[in-house]
Amino acid sequence: MEEKAETKYAEVPQHEEHASKDKDQPEGGAVRLQAKMSLINGVTVIVGSIIGSGIFISPTGVLVHTGSVNMALIVWIVSGIFSMIGAYCYAELGCMIKKSGADYAYIMETFGPFLAFIRLWVECMIVRPCSQAIVALTFSIYILTPMFPECTPPTESVRLLAAACICLLTFVNCWDVKWSTLVQDTFTYAKLVALFIIMGTGVYQLCTGHTEYFTFENTETDITKLSLAFYSGLFAYNGWNYLNFIIEELQDPVRNLPRAIAISLVTVTVTYVFTNVAFYTTLSPLEVRGSTAVAVTFAERLYGPMAWIIPVFVAMSTFGAVNGVLLTSSRLFYAGACEGQMPEILTMIQVTRLTPTPAVLCIAMLSLIYLASDNVYSLINYVGFATWLSIGLAVVCIPYLRWKRPDLERPIRVNLFFPIIYIIATIFITVVPCIASPVDTGYGALIIFTGVPVYFVFIYWKNKPQCIRRFLFAFTVFMQKIMVVVGAEKPAQV
Numbered sequence: 187m188e189e190k191a192e193t194k195y196a197e198v199p200q201h202e203e204h205a206s207k208d209k210d211q212p213e214g215g216a217v218r219l220q221a222k223m224s225l226i227n228g229v230t231v232i233v234g235s236i237i238g239s240g241i242f243i244s245p246t247g248v249l250v251h252t253g254s255v256n257m258a259l260i261v262w263i264v265s266g267i268f269s270m271i272g273a274y275c276y277a278e279l280g281c282m283i284k285k286s287g288a289d290y291a292y293i294m295e296t297f298g299p300f301l302a303f304i305r306l307w308v309e310c311m312i313v314r315p316c317s318q319a320i321v322a323l324t325f326s327i328y329i330l331t332p333m334f335p336e337c338t339p340p341t342e343s344v345r346l347l348a349a350a351c352i353c354l355l356t357f358v359n360c361w362d363v364k365w366s367t368l369v370q371d372t373f374t375y376a377k378l379v380a381l382f383i384i385m386g387t388g389v390y391q392l393c394t395g396h397t398e399y400f401t402f403e404n405t406e407t408d409i410t411k412l413s414l415a416f417y418s419g420l421f422a423y424n425g426w427n428y429l430n431f432i433i434e435e436l437q438d439p440v441r442n443l444p445r446a447i448a449i450s451l452v453t454v455t456v457t458y459v460f461t462n463v464a465f466y467t468t469l470s471p472l473e474v475r476g477s478t479a480v481a482v483t484f485a486e487r488l489y490g491p492m493a494w495i496i497p498v499f500v501a502m503s504t505f506g507a508v509n510g511v512l513l514t515s516s517r518l519f520y521a522g523a524c525e526g527q528m529p530e531i532l533t534m535i536q537v538t539r540l541t542p543t544p545a546v547l548c549i550a551m552l553s554l555i556y557l558a559s560d561n562v563y564s565l566i567n568y569v570g571f572a573t574w575l576s577i578g579l580a581v582v583c584i585p586y587l588r589w590k591r592p593d594l595e596r597p598i599r600v601n602l603f604f605p606i607i608y609i610i611a612t613i614f615i616t617v618v619p620c621i622a623s624p625v626d627t628g629y630g631a632l633i634i635f636t637g638v639p640v641y642f643v644f645i646y647w648k649n650k651p652q653c654i655r656r657f658l659f660a661f662t663v664f665m666q667k668i669m670v671v672v673g674a675e676k677p678a679q680v
Contacts, residue, residue: 223363223436224442225437225445226371227371227436228429228442228443228445228446229446229450230370230371231367231370231428231429231514232451232454233378233453234370234377234506234507234510235507235510235514236423236424236426236454237377237378237503237507238503238504240423241381241422241458242480242500243324244421245258245474246477247415247417248261249471250418251412251415252406252415253406254402254405254406254471255401257406258415259400259459261416261419264416265419265420266451266458268608269423269451271604273427273447274604275581275608276289276581277598278600279580280429280443281439281596281597281598282594282596284433285433285521285524287525288427288428288580289580290521291521292583293305295583295587296587297579299525299645302525302527303645304634305576305579306527307634307637308572308573308633308634308637310518310528311637314511314549315549315553318352319348321504321511322504322553323344323348323557325348325351325501325504325505326345326347327344330347332494352508353554355508356546356550358509359513360536360539360541360546361539361541362541363540363541366512366513367513370513373503373506374506376499376506377499377506378457379499380500380503383496383499384496387464391464391467392463396468399467400466404471410618413618417615420615425507428510431515469487481500485497512546512549512550520533520542520545523545526645529662531544531662532544532545535671535672535673536670544665571619571620571626571627571630572633574612574616575612578608578613581609582605584600584602584605585602585605585606
């Protein structure tokens with residue numbers, strides 16, 4: 187987090203000739219992130235990031251807090267609409283502030299470095315690596331479960347396979363953006379196939395009269411418990427803003443960003459609702475409450491000897507989700523470093539592959555560290571409210587910038603009704619669960635506040651002793667030589 191004015195990039199002359207001849211290099215030899223992602227790539231990034239393990243495990247959490255099947259379906263629909271409104275608001279922000287980093291970049295532009303850093307700290311240090319570790323563990327469990335039919339897979343084996351998954355995808359993302367988007371595309375299609383199989387089975391069940399569980403019986407009336415149901419539902423939709431994190435790599439973002447968001451969110455919402463309908467044509471509310479993996483229970487009831495296909499597709503789904511988190515999270519580290527709020531090495535690009543290799547390796551190493559912890563699920567719960575609070579704060583940027591910066595170019599201009607509705611809903615889903623679960627909220631607030639001293643020591647304090655500056659400079663140069671990276675050419679400011 188050293189001062190940029192004093193940092194000089196190490197030269198890597200042995201690679202300059204090769205880099206200049208690389209077909210992916212931009213004209214003039216500049217080293218920067220390239221816009222290689224098409225509309226279809228953008229759709230698969232969003233869909234692939236959203237559909238991970240959530241749809242296969244969240245139905246239980248939603249039903250527990252709603253009490254009835256029909257109310258659970260309403261929560262799934264409202265959660266989808268809520269996500270669509272947020273994504274629509276992000277379309278204006280993404281086309282107005284064309285910087286990687288999504289809500290971090292928007293908060294930085296609007297409210298300044300302190301609030302932006304707190305958002306960056308929580309997301310980079312805890313939420314993203316924990317989320318990636320959890321999804322990788324889910325992948326491992328579904329892969330290994332068929333190999334241990336009489337018992338649960340050994341913890342060490344699960345963690346080792348999860349680490350191998352993260353390391354493999356780290357290599358892919360360091361090697362070429364096209365490779366990582368190819369992985370994203372392939373596994374997105376695989377997970378959609380799995381869900382279409384489930385939905386097709388559900389349609390058949392509906393046509394044969396299996397509708398006995400679709401009632402409002404035992405609906406929960408406690409508003410605080412219903413708010414917790416939305417936490418479970420929104421967890422499954424988490425990832426709708428991930429394309430905004432890599433907008434600099436999207437071709438024609440003004441045209442493709444809103445289209446990718448619209449196509450993705452409609453697809454995911456319809457898929458989620460009909461998948462839940464399929465579950466409840468076969469499984470009773472009691473069975474869903476008692477299941478840790480609803481899709482597997484559903485398959486065991488209906489597919490007989492072919493029930494193994496669902497765990498395989500769930501594993502493929504989570505594999506793609508790990509890639510999506512890795513692809514977008516590395517760009518968040520990169521965006522923070524470009525603003526001087528992360529170590530400068532994270533701003534640099536590999537000279538021949540044109541990928542943000544240091545940022546990719548950083549998120550991967552943090553994820554591997556969290557694999558050693560048994561409490562990553564609790565950490566995610568603690569900061570869940572902070573995630574939605576920061577996304578709500580990013581949406582506040584829309585009316586604030588309309589007032590303060592009316593001169594900014596806005597290729598997409600949303601009706602202010604949508605951000606206002608989203609802000610009100612965000613207040614509801616953050617404040618009410620705080621009342622229902624004050625302990626988790628307290629731990630979450632404590633985690634957030636740990637970023638305050640880090641900000642003042644490493645960022646706000648500019649006049650550091652010369653010995654510290656020399657150490658940071660030497661560290662940056664050493665890491666440059668190890669990874670063969672140079673500073674990226676900054677895009678034009680908006």
